[in-house]
Amino acid sequence: MIRLGLRLALAGGREAMVRLTIIVVAVAIGTGLLLSTLAGLNAVQTQNERFAWLNTGARTDAVGTADPAWWLLRGDYFHGDRMARVEVAATGPRSPVPPGIPRLPGPGEFYVSPALAREIRATPADQLADRFPGRQIGTIAEAGLPGPDFMIAVVGDTPQHLSRQPHVMRVTRIESIDPSSCSGCRVGTDADGMALLLSVVAAALIFPLLMFIGTATRLSAARREQRFAAMRLIGATPPQISLIATVEATLATLIGLLAGFGVFFALRPAMATITFTETAFFTGDLSLNLRDVLAVTIGIPVAAAVAARVALRRVQISPLGVTRRVTPKPPRIWRLIPVALGVAELAYLVGRRPPTTDGQVVAYLSGIFTVMIGMVVAGPWLTMAGARLLAGRARRPAALIAGRRLADNPQAGFRAVSGLMLALFVTAVASGIISTIVDNRGTPVDRGSAANVALVQSFWPNMGQKASLPTDPAAIPPTLRSAPGVRGVLVTRLNPQFRPDILSDTLPGLVACSELASHPLLGRCPPGAQVAEVNPDLQGQHDGGTIGPVTTWRAAAVTPAGLAALPMLSVVVQTDGRAATIERSRTALENAYPGRDLPATNGEHDGDFGKQLVQWQQLANVVILTSLPIAGCSLAVSVAGGLTDRKRPFSMLRLTGARLATLRQVVALESAVPLLLVAALATGVGFLTAHLFLRAQLDYSLHSPGLSYYLVVFAGLAASLGIIASTLPLLRRITGPETVRNE
Structure with a gap:
């Protein structure tokens, strides 16, 4: 039976070779992406180990x-x-x-x-x-x-x-301990958090891939079932049929598995350049250990064998299981319950966020995955509802036939677009969350604003260390004030009324109004004031972390003479904003105050978070640019396979006088109606999921993604419709009179 299974897979004609090739491609892509994700997790761990020595001295027990x-x-x-x-x-x-x-x-x-x-x-x-x-x-x-x-x-x-x-x-x-396992470490990546993030990315990619592999496995399902049923009629036992099907599936899987390792090694150099941690990876860090290789090489063929057995469940009933066809039972409205439960769980978390990180991870992931699974469960019912609406409003034969066919078997109609639905859902969630965070916290400040032109050398004291602050600004190099591009140098002093352990409106710094008067970009004093309370960076802090100019500082009850005796809190250098001026001033301050916190602009501090957002956006782009083509391939295979399985009924319609153009309209409507329906559903539910997550975790309201998101979605839908249109020429070749005679 094994030899027969191999012969059917390799010498079963063009149809068998096409099915074998598609399954190989699907498994190769899935294996390559899965191996890339595992290698990414290993690279994060390896990179953290390289970070470890920078935390030397962080642990007092070392x-x-x-x-x-x-x-x-x-x-x-x-x-x-x-x-x-x-x-x-x-x-x-x-x-x-x-x-x-x-x-x-x-x-x-x-x-x-x-x-x-x-x-x-x-x-x-x-x-x-x-x-x-x-x-x-x-x-x-x-x-x-x-x-x-x-x-x-x-x-x-x-x-x-x-x-x-x-x-x-x-x-x-x-130090040699992993920073993610070191409570006092300051440098490194949260490996657990990154593992969670990469796991979500992997899940977002694997779901459409599973749909693709499942669709490829079902290619020419009707003809294969007929062949296996005929073998049952001539005496083949169920175990023998299962063995033949398993050999076919396993052969394609093994070839795809080997090709998947090639895909991984081809992707590895490009993946190393994606900076979704603090820095890019060395290519060699994206490696696989023995456990990863064994898990993939054993798990994927086993999953393929199980899928092959499940696909033949109708033939296992009896040899006549294929010919005794009946209209499947219509899906019930209860299929909407899982997606409603997932949305309800996310809505419940708004205002009730779990206190621990692990609790939040479990809560949010379970809610999002419940929504994803729920949409797959609800898809057939929604397809049936759309099909009945199409049939009820039909004015042309093509619309009536397409609506009735979809309503009779909505599971098959939805199966063709299920991968695209999940891809659009993941795209909407990722884009909605990233766009909202960028709008609230990552909006770049104006190039000429104080956040970008003011270089701040801070002497911020730790508790009980006020005596360590400098008091004499003589260490500031005289050449700094006259350097090209430097507009002025201001010194702030520590406010004696400021208590960091008490919540109050008192600002930590003081500045002489005579110095501030010539620097309007950094604010101004109220009329009549000689000293003002200020922040150490001479900038205000608005809600959401956005830096904004402050027009008027609060007057302080300190005299200029008393101000000069107070410890220094910061040195603020106002520059022209050019990179050369900032770096030249930074070098001068670092040499003037060795051992202190190194000077930086607020724009640079904000840029750290902005770069992290860019890294997250890169991951979101990976999901978008990978899942949409996979879903498109799944759609193409499903539509082409559906045409092959319906050769006889379409040929009969042509013999009874149906025009070829009408049949093409039927195929187009059968594919386009579920496609557009689930696209609207996936996008809407994705935005709702993103909004609930943002409200619960960050107290933000969803902001609409930028134009690029809508262009990507529109391009994906247009490509999907183009894929459907590309399969229509097959109708002329597969619906001729000879098809009915041969059947």
């Missing part, structure tokens, strides 16, 4: 035996991109050494990553290289880099100088 080293980790920016700077000083020959470098740099020496080395070579020294005193003695190897474009510098210093800097730590070992 014990080592080497000579201690002084360690200071600070964040920096260059042209809006984040950069890490680690300052180290060895106290002995056995001081711990980070991965990627052979030894700790001494005073006047530093190592940089290859990406930072390229920037140093391409940038004037006063904008970047002067931040690192001394000379570069090497580059950091891949073992110490989270990603190929990550910018980091390890700078050497003397123990006497570095030990006196604020926030410095004395460490005896290099």
Whole structure:
């Protein structure tokens, strides 16, 4: 029977080869995407392990035996991109050494990553290289880099100088624990959260793929069932029929499985460039372990064998199971209950968000997946409702025939567009959520606004550390005030009335109104005031995190003489907004105040979140650009397979006088009505799901996606209608008189 199954699969004519090829393609795409998702999860874990050493000193329980080293980790920016700077000083020959470098740099020496080395070579020294005193003695190897474009510098210093800097730590070992498992770690990716996100992306891709594979498996189902039923009539037993079907399905699956590994290795270089974490991946980090390979190579053929057995359930009943055809029972309205339950669960979470992250994950995912499953369950009933409406309002024979045929078997009509429905639902949810978050929190500020032109060097104190704040602004380089592009330098002081542990309207900073008068972009004092209460960055904070200009600050009950005696809170450099001016000023401030928080603009801080949104949008685009073509392929296979299975009834209609144009209209309406119906349903339910999630999690209302989303959806629907139209020429060839004679 195994040899017979192989012969039927490989030598069963053009129809068998077409079915085999389509199943191979479907399995190959599914396997490639599944392997890519597993490799992505492994890459996140590997990247986190590379991040681990940057959290050295974060855990107080870390014990080592080497000579201690002084360690200071600070964040920096260059042209809006984040950069890490680690300052180290060895106290002995056995001081711990980070991965990627052979030894700790001494005073006047530093190592940089290859990406930072390229920037140093391409940038004037006063904008970047002067931040690192001394000379570069090497580059950091891949073992110490989270990603190929990550910018980091390890700078050497003397123990006497570095030990006196604020926030410095004395460490005896290099951290090696995964940042997602370290409660005190500051650098790295939440691997659990990223695993959840990638799992959702995988599910969003796998659902349409499962529909595609199921549709491909059912290609020419009617003719295959007739063939198997005939074999039953001549004495074949149910186990033998099942074995033949399983061999056919398994053969195609194994070929597709091998091709899927090729798809994965072809996708891997492009996938490595998608920065959905803090940095891109090394291509080698997108790897598969033995467990992943075994799970895929065993799981997919087993699933194919199960699908083949399920597809033959009618033939298993009796040898006459195919010929005893009856109209399927119409779907009932109860099919709407699952989707209603999913929407109700998401609506219940509005105002009742679970307190823990795990609870939120379970609640939201269960609600969204319930909606997705519910739409698949409800699809046949909605198709039947649309078909009955079409038949009831029919004015032409084609509309009446199409409506009646859809109403008789709405499951088959919906099956052709089910993959597209899920793709449109996922697209609507992803685009709705991302667009709303961008509109509320990621809207870029004007290029000339204070958020982009004001560089802020902050001395924000920790609790009980006011004495560590500088009081004399003499350290500010005199050349900074007169540097090209610098419009002014302002100093804010710590407000003695400000209490960070008490909620009040008192602002933390103070500024002299005489200094502020010449910088209207940073606000102004009320009439008659000499000192004003301000924020350290001289910018206001509006609801939703959007930076906006403040026209008038509140007057403070402090005299100018008393202001000069207070500790400094920040230095604000107003620039012309050009990148060269900002980087030159940043370098000057970093050298003037070593060991302090590194200067940055508010636009750069906001840009970090904006880049994260871009990373999420990239994932959403992957889902959109992958799921829609898969759904289109599923639609093409389903329509073509339906035409093949209906050769006899269509041929009979032609023999009774039906025009070929009428039959083409019937096929077009049978496919287009469910398509447009589920497109409207999927988009509407997707937007509703996104709105409920946003209200529950972020208290945002849904914002309509941009024009690009609607263009993508319109293009997807137009392509789907084009696919339907491309199958219509088959009718002339498969509905001739010879078809009835041969049947």
